[in-house]
Each structure stands twice: as structure tokens, then as C-alpha cells.
Amino acid sequence: MEEAKALTEPVLLILISLADKPQHGYALMKDIETLSNGRVRLSTGTLYGALRRLLEEVWIERFEQEDTSREKQAYRLTEAGHRQLLQELDRMKQLTRAAAGRLRMREA
Amino acid sequence: MKRIYAVFLGLYPREYRDLFGPEVLNVFAQAAEEHRTRGWSVWAWFIVSELCGAVISAGGHWIDRFSSRSRSAAPEAAGVRRNGLFSALDEAQHRVDANLKRMEHAIAHHDFTAARAWSIEDLKAREELRRLRDRYGFDDDEMVLR
Numbered sequence: 664m665e666e667a668k669a670l671t672e673p674v675l676l677i678l679i680s681l682a683d684k685p686q687h688g689y690a691l692m693k694d695i696e697t698l699s700n701g702r703v704r705l706s707t708g709t710l711y712g713a714l715r716r717l718l719e720e721v722w723i724e725r726f727e728q729e730d731t732s733r734e735k736q737a738y739r740l741t742e743a744g745h746r747q748l749l750q751e752l753d754r755m756k757q758l759t760r761a762a763a764g765r766l767r768m769r770e771a
Numbered sequence: 772m773k774r775i776y777a778v779f780l781g782l783y784p785r786e787y788r789d790l791f792g793p794e795v796l797n798v799f800a801q802a803a804e805e806h807r808t809r810g811w812s813v814w815a816w817f818i819v820s821e822l823c824g825a826v827i828s829a830g831g832h833w834i835d836r837f838s839s840r841s842r843s844a845a846p847e848a849a850g851v852r853r854n855g856l857f858s859a860l861d862e863a864q865h866r867v868d869a870n871l872k873r874m875e876h877a878i879a880h881h882d883f884t885a886a887r888a889w890s891i892e893d894l895k896a897r898e899e900l901r902r903l904r905d906r907y908g909f910d911d912d913e914m915v916l917r
Binding site: 692 | 778795799801823829
């Protein structure tokens, strides 16, 4: 049983961004801005810092797309990364339910 | 601007630069180009935040690097302790074996005085081996006294 770790916002956004398809660095940066309604814009340094940690955890993997150069590597979610994302979503759902319950009790 | 960012990239550990360098520069150049079209103030803010981000991120990489070194050093230290333990146990076991051989040799040559002396040494060596085994939590099955 893997220990559930609370993910930082950049890491969570990267995992969500890679959930449906592989992306390269710049596309990830843009997608994260869109996903967060413009609230989060990762600097290049922050983005690649998070990518490096995700690669070390083997939650994502780097691969060369056929039509791209070394300067444009693509990233995709691994099985472990997919599991981690699902765990985090479960944790957030549980928190949301708990918070909604407390608010209902207060209003009642 | 790409050249200035490349200078900031020099703040990162070498392995990071080798792995991500060209890619990071490419992403930065694309983002800079896109922000330039949004106006001077947006572009200036982008550059400032990128350069600050690069410095902070480089610091984070160095901290990670040193902390992972200290983490990886810890098992080595444990290994030394473990090796130390095994060498102490080996030594104790070797003394038991050697005393037993000497005792057998003395008995075979009817030297019962020497056999008695080696028997006392054998008891001491076995006691030492038991003490080490108990101290480091070895079961009887894991270390057989011969």
C-alpha cells in the first residue's frame, strides 16, 4: 500500500495536465494556466523543478516524440503517477465532503 | 534574453543543466516571445518573475542535491556499522572454531592439560559470541554455534 502524500499545487496541476495526453514543456505551462483559470503561471524554473521531482518519483516519464528535437521532449503519466493522481482526487473529494457537511451543520 | 537566461541556468547543478538545459531555454524563449506580444509591462514582469524563479529554483535544486547526498550517505554509515557488526560476529565465530580445533588436536595427542585450557577458552569465546548475538538481536537459528 503506497503512502498517500499531499501534493503541491504545481505537481497536482502537472499530473492533471498529463492525465489525458502527453505534453511537452511549453504546452504544459500553457495548459496549467488554462486549468487554473489564469491563477497559476509556473515559471520555467518552477515547472522543470517539479518535472525533475516527478521523474525521480517515476510518476511521469520523458520520451522523444518522433517530430520533435532534444529541445522539445514530451512527458506522460506513468501507472504510478496515475494512481497518485487518483489518490489525491479521492483525498480532495473526502475533504470537500467533510467541509460541505460542516457548512450544512452550521447553516442548520 | 535567451542568453541572459542561459547565464542564470549556470546557477543550477550540472546534472540538471545536462538533462534539461536546451529544453528549458527553448520553453523560456517560447514563453518570452508570447509575453512580448502582450505588451511591454507584461513582458517586463514576465522577465523579472522568470529570473527570480530561476534563482529560487536553482537554490531548491542545490538543497535537494545536498540533502539527497546526506540521505544516500546514511545507508553507507549504516552499512559500516552493519559490516562492523558482522566482522565482530565473524571474529567471535572464528575464535570458537579455532579453539575447538585446538581442543580436538590436544585430545588427539593426549595433551589433556592443553585440552582443558582450550576448553576454558572455548567457553569464553562462545559466551562472547552469545553476547554479541543477543546484543544485535540474532535468533539462535540465524547464528549457529558449531
